Amino acid sequence: MVENFVLHIVKKIGEYLAATVGRQFGYLIFYDRDIKNLEEQVQKLEDKRFRVQKSVKEAETKRETIAPDVERWLTLVNKLIEEATKFLEDEENANIGCLNGWCPNLKSRYSLSRKVTEKTESVEKLLGEGDFSRVSYPAVAPTVGTTFAFTRGFKGFESRRLTMNGIIEALTDDSIYVIGICGMGGVGKTTMVKEVAKKAEEKKMFDKIVMVVVSQNPDLINIQGEMAKILGFELSGGNNLFAKAGELGSRILKAGRILVILDDVWKRLELNDIGIPFGDNHKGCKIVMTSRNEDVCNGMDTQKNFKVGVLHEEEAWNLLKEMAGISDEGTSHPTNLQLMQMAVAKECGGLLIAIVIVERALRCKNKYSWDSALEQFRKSVVKNISGVDEKMFISLELSYDSLDRDEAKKCFLLCSLFPEDFDISTEDLVRYAIRIELFERVDSVHQTRNRVHSLVVDLKKCYLLMESEDAEWIKMHDVVRDVAISIASRKKHSIVVRCDEVLKEWPEKD
Template sequence: MDCISGFASSFSRDLVVGTTNQLRYPCCFNDFLKDLEQEEEKLITTRNSVEDRVKHARKQVIKNAEVVNAWLEKSNPLKDKVEHLIKKARTNRSCCFGYCPNWIWKYHLAKKLAKRRKEVEMCVQEGKMYIQYERIASLSSKQHFLENCLKFDSREGDYEELLEALKDDDVTTIGLYGMGGCGKTTMAMELMRTAEAENLFDKVLFVSVSNIVDVRKIQDRIASALQFQFPEEGETERAQRLCSRLNLDDQRTLVILDDLWQSLDFGVIGIPSGQNHGNCKVLITTQYETVCSLMNCQRMVYLSTLTDEEAWELFQNQAHLSESTSDNLKHLGRLISDECKGLPVAIAALASTLKGKAEDDWNVALVRLKNSIPVNIERGLKDPYKCFRVSYDNLDTKEAKSLFLLCSVFPEGYEIPVETLIRFAIGLGMVGEVWSYEEARNEVCAAKNKLISSCLLSDIGGGKHVKMHDLVRDVALCIASNENKVIKCMMEKNATLECRSSIRYLLCKEFPSELNRSSC
């Protein structure tokens, strides 16, 4: 009897517990719905994190494990099923004309909610294994580098032309060229800021190259900007991997190569180009027009110097001149600014060097500029004289170097007739051994064109005259003095040529007979 009583008691207890468990489905319906909604949020967050890791792996040109892709394929339909079930649960189902809840409907649906929540919970736990929790943070834009940058009306057209080329899908390579120190880097950085602000590209990379080309260093700089690491050591293999990274179908990339001194082979570095450029666009800045041509730039923009008023505005800004500055110091500043002939790097260097110094220092600087003597630039500032010296050193023919020094013999701001320049160069034997005057003339013209392409000379009057910037001339005179190739402009009637291998006497009233020989 006790046995039957115990069995009945146990059975009734299990029946009550079972009934209670079943009743909680319709009674706690909203709790089941809320639990599933919370798990849905966790699933979405986990899925986004895993997808982010997959994208990062693609950028690193790393193949994802099969289980990761399988999880993503499994989680997506699960997410859709959860959304459908939640939407169904939010529907107000009732009976008795809306006066009584539909308990049977709630019971069945609550069981589905509970079952689906367990599935989602297990899926989330698995997905967390595929999340990379730590990642190097991206650097912020270089916009703060341009806080003191002034915009000038004379350059607005150049800026707009470059910006239009960046937006043109048919243009893949753009060249910005101009004489050293004219502001090409500043212009490129301003374009970078605009491209980022207007979301023209998914990624904008700024890489300084300089006059010594190191392929591995360029590759490393691009990879660093992309937060990308090479598993290979060979340049060829690194180039292939970098090309794959830059050629992602879903990412538009702008690569800015600043300060090129010679033509680069994009393929050797790993930059997509030509018909296989994908979504990668390149902007180069260089001092040489020929570099733009050799690198097949579809759009080439020449950046000239500033106007006198723009130069004065830049000088005042860099020297911190204000209304309280004495009129005498302002007058000296204006004269110094005019001597810089609109070259931004010289204006900024001189203004920063003289900032806060006594009036005597300003007078010394002005006298040195007027007498073609380089001004001592403070350390840490970009020295325009060194910039032009490097440009001279990079000339690859002795004819171009000799012609460069010859041009410095003419007065400041002088528009040199090309025919006169050719005559002087031939007369001084700069072209070496030639068999005809026409050959000699062609050699000089080729050297002249090289100087113009290098922006060390300016073409004036449609090719009939050339002109040398005053600061470039100062550097040329300094080089001539240091290399013992001083050019003496004598006025004696019977001047003689001291040494045929060097430049000695020019602009005389009467030329030595040796210069008039027609043996060339």
């Protein structure tokens, strides 16, 4: 009996030792398989993170409160994905050979294989925790409208200050309820109207402030939905435009004093079809709209229009000096470089975006680059684009040509595939970049993701892309998009075509 007991103990010890030794050898034998499994699990986690972030973004648009466990999960996921991505990039070190590469470095491989197993377990754990029944909870709607993400760099130029004061004064006039802001593309209408909203919010002129982008091909049901989200509720009625209009209108009537901002209007809109009561129907509702065409404003029965013109020559030069860090020293007797810089500022035609983009393209460049830019302004013959000034086109093309990497140019043109004023997910860019083989010598998803994020940062620094409300999303200014499409059509980039609908399918591979 004692003998059987001893044999049983010995057997258990043997099984334990065998399992332990087997596990240790497994770290060496199944290394490549484990690396591939980790890559697959990380990709699954990235996909799940993308879906959760999308739900979070939708909830934030409704002004809802994000659940604490969701926020904690996203924080942990972001950290783990970053660690795993770096680990996979460094994984090649495990293959450092001995005997001139004829055998693997067993010690390094053993150590890394254990880490692979640990990382995989952590990833799988977060994958299991990422199934949320809900990501947010309704929040009390703000007392005064919504919080606006204002464009940085709004300058108190005299030409702008007078227009701003005029708009604010018109908003206080009880007899005026529809106001138009007109000007060519890129002159700063959206910046102006956001500052108007900011001033109105500070002065507590309205109980609610709602701003929506209309664009060239307006989706009225989507506009209704965006307005409802900002006001803190959801519309019923399915795809019935008029049912939604009735519901939205009744809610607006109960909202008290309300400012509705319609940005980038291209043609007459029937406000009643959307559900925006105004005038005798709702004396507390004021409407401000922006358009490239003053006739569109007049067609919307605006009672007062304000034109946002170009900057004065001195204002343009002062802006360029400030942004580029050009010294005032010696301007009474300017150098050849300063003379060229003054001439470039003048050639920008007082267009705010043109000045900003040109400055970014020529920052820290020598006099030859400035001279080349000046020559390009003076000699360029460009295709006419409706509502886009020739100077704006040249400025954007100059910035495009100055991009160091061909990949950056392709990524920029790829962004123009998305509809006007569209929030572009960087994760969508990653997927399209993979499908059209945007990058050479890239053989993994995480490498593609890193390259895309790097290019997006570079393009934002050049002001060719803009930040969206969410860090994982970007936008392209409508004027920039128009020019990008024109550049693509002239320079025969086959991956870019004009698109007025949301991309839903993978682009076909040639």
